[in-house]
Amino acid sequence: MAIEAGRERAIYASDPGSSRGRRFSEVTSPTRNDFRRDCDRIIHATAFRRLKHKTQVFVFHEGDHYRTRLTHTLEVAQIARSLARALGLDEDLAEALALAHDLGHPPFGHAGERALDACLAAHGGFDHNAQALRIVTELERRYPAFDGLNLTWETLEGLVKHNGPLTDRGGAPLGRYRERGVPAAILAYAKIQDLELASFASLEAQAAAIADDIAYDAHDIDDGLRAGLFTLADIAEVPIVGAIVAEIDVQHPRLDDSRRVHETVRRLLTRLIEDVIAEAGERLGRRKPRSAAEARAAGEPMVGFSLSAAAADAGIKGFLYPRMYRHARVMRVMDEAESVVRDLFAHYAAKPVDMPEEWAQAAGLADEQDRVRQIADFIAGMTDRYALIEHARYFDLTPELR
Numbered sequence: 001m002a003i004e005a006g007r008e009r010a011i012y013a014s015d016p017g018s019s020r021g022r023r024f025s026e027v028t029s030p031t032r033n034d035f036r037r038d039c040d041r042i043i044h045a046t047a048f049r050r051l052k053h054k055t056q057v058f059v060f061h062e063g064d065h066y067r068t069r070l071t072h073t074l075e076v077a078q079i080a081r082s083l084a085r086a087l088g089l090d091e092d093l094a095e096a097l098a099l100a101h102d103l104g105h106p107p108f109g110h111a112g113e114r115a116l117d118a119c120l121a122a123h124g125g126f127d128h129n130a131q132a133l134r135i136v137t138e139l140e141r142r143y144p145a146f147d148g149l150n151l152t153w154e155t156l157e158g159l160v161k162h163n164g165p166l167t168d169r170g171g172a173p174l175g176r177y178r179e180r181g182v183p184a185a186i187l188a189y190a191k192i193q194d195l196e197l198a199s200f201a202s203l204e205a206q207a208a209a210i211a212d213d214i215a216y217d218a219h220d221i222d223d224g225l226r227a228g229l230f231t232l233a234d235i236a237e238v239p240i241v242g243a244i245v246a247e248i249d250v251q252h253p254r255l256d257d258s259r260r261v262h263e264t265v266r267r268l269l270t271r272l273i274e275d276v277i278a279e280a281g282e283r284l285g286r287r288k289p290r291s292a293a294e295a296r297a298a299g300e301p302m303v304g305f306s307l308s309a310a311a312a313d314a315g316i317k318g319f320l321y322p323r324m325y326r327h328a329r330v331m332r333v334m335d336e337a338e339s340v341v342r343d344l345f346a347h348y349a350a351k352p353v354d355m356p357e358e359w360a361q362a363a364g365l366a367d368e369q370d371r372v373r374q375i376a377d378f379i380a381g382m383t384d385r386y387a388l389i390e391h392a393r394y395f396d397l398t399p400e401l402r
Contacts, residue, residue, distance in 0.1 A: 010088030012289040012302075014202045020153035023137075023193055024146045034152050035092035041149045042099045045142075046381075047135045048073075051102060053383035055109040055337070067219050069102050069109070075219060076101065079211035079273060080204075083303065086277045087284070089204050096151075097158040097208035104131030106380040107387040108337035108401075115341035116376050123372050130183035131380055132159055137189055139377060157195045158205030160186055162212075164301065166197040199296045203280075206303035213305075214272045217316045218265050224324040225261050232261060238319050240312035244268060275309040336399035340391045341379060347394050348375045354394070 009015070016033035029037055042048055051070035067075075077098035084094035105128045106112035116126035133156065137148040151159075160166065166182050167173055173181050182197065190197055200206070221241070224230055236242040244267045248260060255263070280303045287302065289295040295302055305313055324330065348355055349372065352363040359378050363371045382390070384401075392398040 008088055009090070010284075012203060012284065012292055012295045013089045014093050014154050014204055014292045016090065016092065016152075022150045022152055024150050026150065033092065035090055035096055035154070038096040038149075038151045038155045039092055039099060041151065042096060042103075042136070045103070045135075045140050045149060047103045047140060048099065050381065050383050051105075053385050054105060054107055055111075055384055067223055069105055072215060072219065073099060073102050075215045076208065076211045079214050079269070080208040082273060083207040083211060083276060083280075084204060087203070087207070087280055087303070089207060093154055093158070093202065094204040094207045094211075096155050097162060097205050098211055100132060100136060100151075100155065100159050101162060101208060101212060102128070102132070103135050104128035104133070104380070106131075106341065107382045107384045108334065108341065111334035111337040112341050112380075112387075115338040116345065116380060119342060119345040120372060120376055123369055124184050125180060126376055126380070127183045127185075129160060130185040131377075133189055134185050134377070139381070153193060153195075154202060154204075156189075156193065158201045158208065160195055161197065161199075161201035162205040162209040164201075165199055169198050171198075196296075200298065200301060201296065202292055203295050203303055206301050207276075210276055210303055210305065213313060214269065214276070217272065217313060218269045220320050220324060221268070221316070222261065222265050224320065229327050229329070230319075230323045232257070232264065234323065235319060238312070238315045240271070240315065241268065244271070272305070272309060272313070275306050276303060279304060279306040279309070333401050336401055337384075340387055340399065340401075343395055344379055344387065344391060345375060348378065 014035070016035040019034045022034075028034075032040070048070075051073055052068055054069040077095050080094040080098040081091050083089070084091045106116055106126075108115075113126060113128055120126045135148075136151055136156070136159070139147075140149050141147055143150065163175070165174055166177055166186065177183070186195075186197070189195070221235055225232060225235070232245060236245045241264065244264050245260070248255065248263050248267070252259075252263070283300075283302045283304075284295075287295075287298055289298060289302070304310070348363075352371065352375065353360045355363065355375070355378055359374060363374050366374060379387070388398055388401070
């Protein structure tokens with residue numbers, strides 16, 4: 001499928017004019033379709049702004065050039081839009097899903113999520129996907145007529161299911177939820193609006209999900225090199241990266257190291273994006289879905305890597321896991337970050353009055369289950385910086401996280 005051909009809406013694309021609508025009825029905008037309004041609401045949300053000071057891999061003050069959750073999100077959105085345009089999908093819906101996909105992450109990235117999950121072990125645990133749903137349906141309070149952002153069904157469905165179905169047709173949990181079950185927040189909302197947890201999400205959601213993988217591969221290589229955790233020669237051991245570096249060195253034999261890195265990352269992004277476009281075009285051509293609903297019912301993802309690109313993706317992640325995510329320097333900082341979150345949770349559980357007034361009042365009126373969830377909501381909304389400031393208020397020793 002040619003990239004330019006994707007500029008016309010495909011028959012299997014989601015159509016904002018045929019959206020299943022919002023939970024709360026609203027007057028139609030004369031200037032923006034429903035999916036564009038979802039994008040705009042997410043961008044203006046408080047939770048979106050906070051992504052600026054939330055960890056991706058490196059804590060916010062380790063350097064201005066490392067990715068944060070916000071810059072990662074913007075890169076995912078750019079890739080998702082490119083994929084949607086090439087495949088004839090709805091760019092606004094793909095962008096909305098990319099913009100919202102990390103809203104539920106607490107401070108300090110996966111370290112913060114691990115800590116909150118442990119703190120809530122007796123109360124259903126903590127899951128960033130479920131938290132993102134809570135944010136856009138409950139916790140953002142900006143409108144006079146409803147809580148949340150009142151996003152379309154398609155955006156909520158894609159937010160919850162962008163990585164695939166959550167249950168089988170009989171309701172049994174799948175994948176990451178197989179052992180512990182689907183989070184209560186998702187199940188509760190699915191009773192209000194049926195998100196069809198047993199089906200795949202829209203093709204736009206699938207594009208946003210694979211865009212997340214592509215962005216991770218490229219920018220974590222870039223950030224890891226910048227941080228000195230490994231060298232370009234090291235990562236060139238991964239076949240796809242090695243082939244790209246070799247091409248660059250032949251074409252530009254005297255290129256300085258900085259430009260070699262940037263060109264490597266640029267070409268890697270291009271190859272993975274073009275692979276997904278070609279592979280999705282082949283799958284769609286074979287399946288021939290005649291509507292967005294048929295694409296959801298295909299029983300397999302339509303937007304994804306080819307076998308060779310999937311192996312390349314696995315190779316990159318297999319390299320980065322020990323050399324970056326589990327690097328002693330990163331692990332030390334993340335262990336300290338987990339302790340900050342655990343300390344804050346224990347403090348607010350013992351003294352909820354120390355939370356801001358609106359949070360303290362709500363916690364004081366809640367039963368234990370709701371109270372601990374509200375404490376988790378408060379902590380999950382913190383930026384890295386605010387979490388450290390709050391920790392220093394109540395504890396004598398606060399780690400510097402460097």
